[in-house]
Amino acid sequence: MRIIVDVMGGDNAPEELVKGAVNAAKLYSAEYTMVGDADAIADVAKKNGLDLSSFEIVDAKGVVEMTDDPITVIRKKTDSSMVVGLKMLADDKGDAFVSTGNTGALFTGATLIVRRLKGLKRGGIGALLPLSTPVLLLDSGANVTVTPEYLEDFAMMGTVYMKKTFGIENPRVGLLNNGSEECKGTELQINTYKLLSQNENINFVGNIEANKVPFDACDVLVTDGFSGNILLKSIEGVGKLMLGSMKGLFYKSAMTKVAGLMVKKHVGALKKKFDPAEHGGAPLLGFKKPVIKAHGNSKAKAFENAIRQAHGFASSGVTEDIAAAALEIREKRMAAGVEESAE
Amino acid sequence: MRIIVDVMGGDNAPEELVKGAVNAAKLYSAEYTMVGDADAIADVAKKNGLDLSSFEIVDAKGVVEMTDDPITVIRKKTDSSMVVGLKMLADDKGDAFVSTGNTGALFTGATLIVRRLKGLKRGGIGALLPLSTPVLLLDSGANVTVTPEYLEDFAMMGTVYMKKTFGIENPRVGLLNNGSEECKGTELQINTYKLLSQNENINFVGNIEANKVPFDACDVLVTDGFSGNILLKSIEGVGKLMLGSMKGLFYKSAMTKVAGLMVKKHVGALKKKFDPAEHGGAPLLGFKKPVIKAHGNSKAKAFENAIRQAHGFASSGVTEDIAAAALEIREKRMAAGVEESAE
Structure with a gap:
């Protein structure tokens, strides 16, 4: 299993997020990819004496701002850590994605890039x-x-x-x-x-x-x-x-x-x-791959908790079970005439 | 000014409500009418050594239950303290009404018995x-x-x-x-x-x-x-x-x-x-006379606070000002073509 973490965005990026990711990697067995400004990540590692040798680092200079319009972000800010990370997830270069970034943009990105499971009309954000x-x-x-x-x-x-x-x-x-x-x-x-x-x-x-x-x-x-x-x-x-x-x-x-x-x-x-x-992040449900939205004000411990949650989300078969149940509900609705046609 | 208080209904009727009304009458200068089971009220007065000589007591044996359907209450439970009190208010036998009873029934009663101010399509319950x-x-x-x-x-x-x-x-x-x-x-x-x-x-x-x-x-x-x-x-x-x-x-x-x-x-x-x-009751706004809904769990002090609020509501000209503003908004909307006709 590989977890992709977006270490930009939010109030405490990248320092607290890099620290949180390093702690999580020690506790939750998986491979990890860090997406963000590689220079800034290296600076944080140096300053805090962190060993990032086990991490794959993917350089992405763009940052999604909290005030950015979701659709514009996903279509135009293609160099941002959020969009780069979501694309890697969609391309099977990872099994879960964690980000502290703009909630609307992350949800829109999950919809347009990761995509919904068949049979569902909407994804949701759980809190x-x-x-x-x-x-x-x-x-x-x-x-x-x-x-x-x-x-x-x-x-x-x-x-x-x-x-x-x-x-x-x-x-x-x-x-x-x-x-x-x-x-x-x-x-x-x-x-x-x-x-x-x-x-x-x-x-x-x-x-x-x-x-x-x-x-x-x-x-x-x-x-x-x-x-x-x-x-x-x-x-x-x-x-x-x-x-x-x-x-x-x-x-x-x-x-x-x-x-x-x-x-x-x-x-x-x-x-x-x-x-x-402290309770970790918010799971985005109904998509083909697990995405966790961590709080924008996450410090190292909270981000570590969100990564723990992503690990549980990806390893427990949630997505597979939702996929199966979605098809079942869809069939039931079609039989009852509630849904006109398959998407 | 006369304030009508419904001393039945809620969790602590009539004892705590009678006590609260007696305390309020000492503090907020007005005439007071108590509506409720006259025998039960007399018992409470005797037990607690309360002097009710300044109160008008109106006997009403029926009680509105929390589970009663609002419309049914207003149409059928005409002997209830709530309906009797609301009718007195509508008939100008008082200037404000306070009740701890069923919120839905009180709101429906205000609408059907006290009636809305001209120009308003709905009354509201403020909290x-x-x-x-x-x-x-x-x-x-x-x-x-x-x-x-x-x-x-x-x-x-x-x-x-x-x-x-x-x-x-x-x-x-x-x-x-x-x-x-x-x-x-x-x-x-x-x-x-x-x-x-x-x-x-x-x-x-x-x-x-x-x-x-x-x-x-x-x-x-x-x-x-x-x-x-x-x-x-x-x-x-x-x-x-x-x-x-x-x-x-x-x-x-x-x-x-x-x-x-x-x-x-x-x-x-x-x-x-x-x-x-402790913050008193909820004002029902948009009606021809002031109505205050006190909390169902009101004890003497909370009920006293709700009566204080009814006193302020009735003496401050709220209803007159809302009446004038409602007509003004209505005219503005008719001029703009939002409202089809006067009611």
Whole structure:
């Protein structure tokens, strides 16, 4: 297995990303390719005394900026580390790709370069919510408008991912909604509820309200990318606010400062628990090869975690299982007259 | 001014609600009517030594359950404290109504009994988000599908409410979206962005991402009721999870328990700060008379806060200003050919 890592892009490239990749290579047995500015990579190695002899280094001078338009990036910035890496992945020069770059560009690149699995109309971006237990949110922002069929596909992909990479026997799938009753939500949720209830390959546990999400209500949560993005970012924002308020708590007086020192270690652990970067990256699902989006603010440890995730994604047969299930769902829909024709 | 309070419904009726109403009556000068089971109210007064002589008591034996269907409640449960109270409000026997009951039924009742202000197609339920600064979220769940015009109406209503009841000079209005750029979101957000940008009576500050909401990004946040519900409930859920984790922090060892005692007072204050019930109730906007929905789990203090809010709502001229602004927007739309005819 070969993992391709894009060490440019994000807030801490290339130094933290190169360090993270070197650490990951020691822990997760595979061959590794680093794509990025070769001179900058060599500088980082020299400065930090890192041995890159086991890495294949592919020079790519261009960098995708966070403000770049996705389609333009993929079509025009062909010398960027992201596009070079995605092309290598598509050309079977690697088995997984990890990047901290622009999410929209990475998703568009996965669609146009790596390509979707046969039978799927859309790929999705899963996000592992930083909660007490891991919850895979699908879609987390790539598809702002969806159909019940897309959500059924997301439910299937999320089921495979959580089963294969987290070892969850029969992952519980929930539908994000504004109430628990079957009749809740817009037409999208009402129709999706029916589809998921009828799909015997999905362990559908019903509608999940946002206040129940943090308390182990399901393993996979499906929704449109708009609501998914609202949920993901509000969890992030409230987490940040609360951690800040908690810190402030210990600055009230000399006594509270002492108390702060007494629990410092545990506050640090709590902070880590709710830090999205600590949970690794976001898997792009529904494509012919595994792609992981690492957080833009990833430091070495977070990038190492994202590479661990890519390793698990590529070695566990997720893609193969999604490919098989996608064809099965497609056939079922054609038989029911939902899909007009094969793509 | 007379405030009508529904002391039935919710988790702690009637005892906590009667207590809250008695406290509120001492603080906020007005006449008060209590609607509910008169025998139960008398029992509570006797048990707690409360003087209800200044209250008008209206006996209503029926109670609206949380699981009741809204339309059925309003049409059939005419002896319920909620319906009796709403009818009194509509018949000018009071100037504001407060209830902890079923949100859907209260909203439907406001629509069918109290009725909308002329020129508005929809009323909305505002929620004051329990964050570092008050943010009025509109809609918080009543209207799962909306149009850009509804959101423009919500922006106007929220502006009036925050100006009149919080004294904010020129409230900043944000549009909840999955990115800050003008092109983000679905067709709804893109078209709403245009409308709000062009409305010179609204201080539109652009798209607001959910992770920015907790950090004083705007005073009024408009969105459809589906996303609004997701945002509101995820803030609630994550807040609960974090407060629980924080508490757990102090149970790690003898030393952390001591630390817990040292900051106990401040943890309590923090808990209060993020408790939705402490922020009072949710104003129903766009109706001919003020209606406040208090939290179903309200205890005396929270119910007292909701009554304080109803007092401010009724005495500040919010309804009159919304009525005038609604007619103005309506005229503008008719001139532009957006509205076909007057209702």
